[in-house]
Amino acid sequence: METDELVFFGTISKPFSFRGQLIVYSKFNIINSKTVFIRIEDSYVPFKLVNSSIHKKNLFKFNLFDVKDEEKAKSLVKKEVYIKKDELVINKDNLEFLINFDLYNKKVYLGPVISIVEKIGQNLIVVYYKNKNTLIPYTEELIVIINKKKRILVMDLPSGLLEI
DSSP states (O other): OOGGGEEEEEEEEEEOSTTOOEEEEESOSOOOOSEEEEEETTEEEEEEEEEEEEEETTEEEEEETTOOSHHHHHHTTTOEEEEEGGGOOOOTTOOGGGTTOEEEETTEEEEEEEEEEEETTEEEEEEEETTEEEEEEEOGGGEEEEETTTTEEEEOOOTTGGGO
16 A cells, blocks of 8 residues: 555544454544554554444544454554545544635635634634735535635625625
8 A cells, every 4th residue: 555545544542442442533523444554663554444433522433353352452552543545534624624725705816715713613714815814704604615626715705794
């Protein structure tokens, strides 16, 4: 497996049970992979993923085919977990992928998205607009289109929002 075909998924935090289950920390909210790759020293070792479930926010519970006991699970703690790029599912709650997208209000170019501010109940995107950082609420109702290939975000902003 070539390393450029893999993407970082998360880190093994701790064993979950004496049966070899693992807790994996990840910013993703879903995994569609049947195989995960664990970085052991300088190698990416494939493990068949028997099943996975969300344990808590940002935590998954993994059952790996060849990990049947607590000792084997402990040996994998703090190891990085990778998945194939083509199996990657973006977490809709994590907006980091929007950084460096060009933001448009309908057809009018506003500027680049330079960062994300995650607040409880309201995520904000920061756009460099008219030589200053401007906060814009990120809600489904305002989004017209997200083009990941062209790195463009088109929104339909309420009038007066940019003057605040």
